[in-house]
Amino acid sequence: xxxxxxxxxxxxxxxxxxxxxxxxxxxxxxxxxxxxxxxxxxxxxxxxxxxxxxxxxxxxxxxxxxxxxxxxxxxxxxxxxxxxxxxxxxxxxxxxxxxxxxxxxxxxxxxxxxxxxxxxxxxxxxxxxxxxxxxxxxxxxxxxxxxxxxxx
Amino acid sequence: xxxxxxxxxxxxxxxxxxxxxxxxxxxxxxxxxxxxxxxxxxxxxxxxxxxxxxxxxxxxxxxxxxxxxxxxxxxxxxxxxxxxxxxxxxxxxxxxxxxxxxxxxxxxxxxxxxxxxxxxxxxxxxxxxxxxxxxxxxxxxxxxxxxxxxxxxxxxxxxxxxxxxxxxxxxxxxxxxxxxxxxxxxxxxxxxxxxxxxxxxxxxxxxxxxxxxxxxxxxxxxxxxxxxxxxxxxxxxxxxxxxxxxxxxxxxxxxxxxxxxxxxxxxxxxxxxxxxxxxxxxxxxxxxxxxxxxxxxxxxxxxxxxxxxxxxxxxxxxxxxxxxxxxxxxxxxxxxxxxxxxxxxxxxxxxxxxxxxxxxxxxxxxxxxxxxxxxxxxxxxxxxx
Ligand SMILES: [Zn+2]
Numbered sequence: 001x002x003x004x005x006x007x008x009x010x011x012x013x014x015x016x017x018x019x020x021x022x023x024x025x026x027x028x029x030x031x032x033x034x035x036x037x038x039x040x041x042x043x044x045x046x047x048x049x050x051x052x053x054x055x056x057x058x059x060x061x062x063x064x065x066x067x068x069x070x071x072x073x074x075x076x077x078x079x080x081x082x083x084x085x086x087x088x089x090x091x092x093x094x095x096x097x098x099x100x101x102x103x104x105x106x107x108x109x110x111x112x113x114x115x116x117x118x119x120x121x122x123x124x125x126x127x128x129x130x131x132x133x134x135x136x137x138x139x140x141x142x143x144x145x146x147x148x149x150x151x152x
Numbered sequence: 153x154x155x156x157x158x159x160x161x162x163x164x165x166x167x168x169x170x171x172x173x174x175x176x177x178x179x180x181x182x183x184x185x186x187x188x189x190x191x192x193x194x195x196x197x198x199x200x201x202x203x204x205x206x207x208x209x210x211x212x213x214x215x216x217x218x219x220x221x222x223x224x225x226x227x228x229x230x231x232x233x234x235x236x237x238x239x240x241x242x243x244x245x246x247x248x249x250x251x252x253x254x255x256x257x258x259x260x261x262x263x264x265x266x267x268x269x270x271x272x273x274x275x276x277x278x279x280x281x282x283x284x285x286x287x288x289x290x291x292x293x294x295x296x297x298x299x300x301x302x303x304x305x306x307x308x309x310x311x312x313x314x315x316x317x318x319x320x321x322x323x324x325x326x327x328x329x330x331x332x333x334x335x336x337x338x339x340x341x342x343x344x345x346x347x348x349x350x351x352x353x354x355x356x357x358x359x360x361x362x363x364x365x366x367x368x369x370x371x372x373x374x375x376x377x378x379x380x381x382x383x384x385x386x387x388x389x390x391x392x393x394x395x396x397x398x399x400x401x402x403x404x405x406x407x408x409x410x411x412x413x414x415x416x417x418x419x420x421x422x423x424x425x426x427x428x429x430x431x432x433x434x435x436x437x438x439x440x441x442x443x444x445x446x447x448x449x450x451x452x453x454x455x456x457x458x459x460x461x462x463x464x465x466x467x468x469x470x471x472x473x474x475x476x477x478x479x480x481x482x483x484x485x486x487x488x489x490x491x492x493x494x495x496x497x498x499x500x501x502x503x504x505x506x507x508x509x510x511x512x513x514x515x516x517x518x519x520x521x522x523x524x525x526x527x528x529x530x531x532x533x534x535x536x537x
Contacts, residue, residue: 011284013283013284015283017208019208019211019270019271020211020270020271021210021211021212021269021270021271022211022269023175023176023269024171024172024173024174024175024176024266024268024269025175026173026174026175026178027173027174028178029175058177058222059174059178060178060181060222060223062221062222062223062224063224065185065188065194065195065223065224
């Protein structure tokens with residue numbers, strides 16, 4: 001075989017991976033989402049050892065490695081710990097750009113949650129901004145049952 | 153210079169086909185909690201974390217990123233490994249090597265699979281095959297074992313009934329293991345009547361889909377002796393790869409299990425397998441495989457294991473204590489399955505296996521991992537070094 005013929009017709013095999021999945025939320029995290037869906041209330045879990053309140057709720061304190069079972073209602077108001085502005089579009093974004101997301105620590109919680117911040121001019125955004133949750137009218141048991149956080 | 157190392161704690165979940173009550177991080181934490189409790193350590197004592205799952209079987213991507221924070225497994229040195237059925241095998245091997253480096257006191261190895269969340273059929277599908285030579289033809293681990301099992305029928309002179317007898321033996325062992333998933337109390341007739349998925353492999357020959365996790369802690373000698381009065385020493389481990397179906401086209405029965413065992417036996421002076429090793433936990437993804445694995449591990453001559461199985465010589469309290477836990481045909485959370493083999497071998501050495509404890513003293517146990525289309529990882533554990 002000559003070098004010439006080796007260069008002819010380099011063939012390609014095309015494929016596609018499809019990887020369907022579901023994820024069980026678990027009993028504890030399900031209660032967190034159900035409270036938002038049914039009652040527009042946000043609950044955390046308090047660690048019996050270090051007293052930290054985890055929002056979203058979780059069953060184990062990763063610092064103390066102990067099981068938690070004390071539900072604590074926290075405020076729907078909180079403080080922006082950090083934020084950024086997204087200006088580009090891609091299929092995984094649930095909203096049109098430009099949009100803002102940040103980490104918000106709710107009053108009564110020791111941890112922050114990631115969520116959208118809307119109704120604010122990007123120039124007015126700052127760490128420490130006080131915000132409040134805006135719940136959707138139709139809620140399905142997901143983190144997006146909170147539509148976004150708006151400035152107070 | 154490598155340190156002598158020992159397993160100081162083991163833990164696994166109660167394996168089920170579905171665990172809707174917990175999310176993946178919570179499931180994995182159950183195994184970590186159990187291993188820490190067994191070693192009487194806390195996460196503060198852990199200074200290296202090896203984690204692993206067969207990501208595609210769960211439809212997960214980088215699951216360690218959101219699972220390890222659940223139990224405080226972050227902020228420590230560590231790595232994640234993924235290698236299909238041998239995931240737990242390479243993860244355990246890595247954990248052993250990191251412990252043997254002497255740089256860490258307590259290395260945690262944690263592996264899992266939550267097959268109730270993914271499409272297991274993908275995981276059991278055509279992975280590990282060359283796209284241009286092989287994967288357009290629907291070969292899978294099931295067809296791979298059908299090919300091996302057909303060769304076994306042809307070469308050994310056994311009948312399909314012997315595969316069913318093997319399944320019943322596996323089931324009888326699983327019935328005594330509180331952690332096992334499938335406890336069928338089945339019969340030879342029921343196994344033989346079950347659907348031929350890819351003849352001669354029948355439905356009841358195959359391992360199930362499992363949600364489960366398994367973890368252990370391994371330490372260098374000085375630390376291990378401080379942690380536990382029952383250290384399980386890691387004598388050796390060896391990983392043997394094979395080129396999947398491509399290599400098997402040359403020899404349909406080729407397996408690296410025999411090769412891997414020969415290597416570790418030679419390195420550790422094992423000349424009489426049944427005398428030198430008192431318990432075997434060998435990764436058998438389907439019932440007929442156990443017969444060939446017995447031969448390749450060296451407990452009997454080629455093509456004779458079916459006779460021993462027929463004579464009832466294989467079982468927890470029998471001449472050949474092969475897979476006393478009930479094995480993989482009872483429980484298969486893929487990524488964690490090799491670590492379950494290591495845990496079960498360690499429990500046998502510690503005399504802590506409970507109802508499925510081998511009655512004779514277990515001074516040395518063999519555990520293996522199988523994956524892809526023929527890779528094997530071999531582990532030798534000892535009561536004392
Ligand atoms: Zn705590």
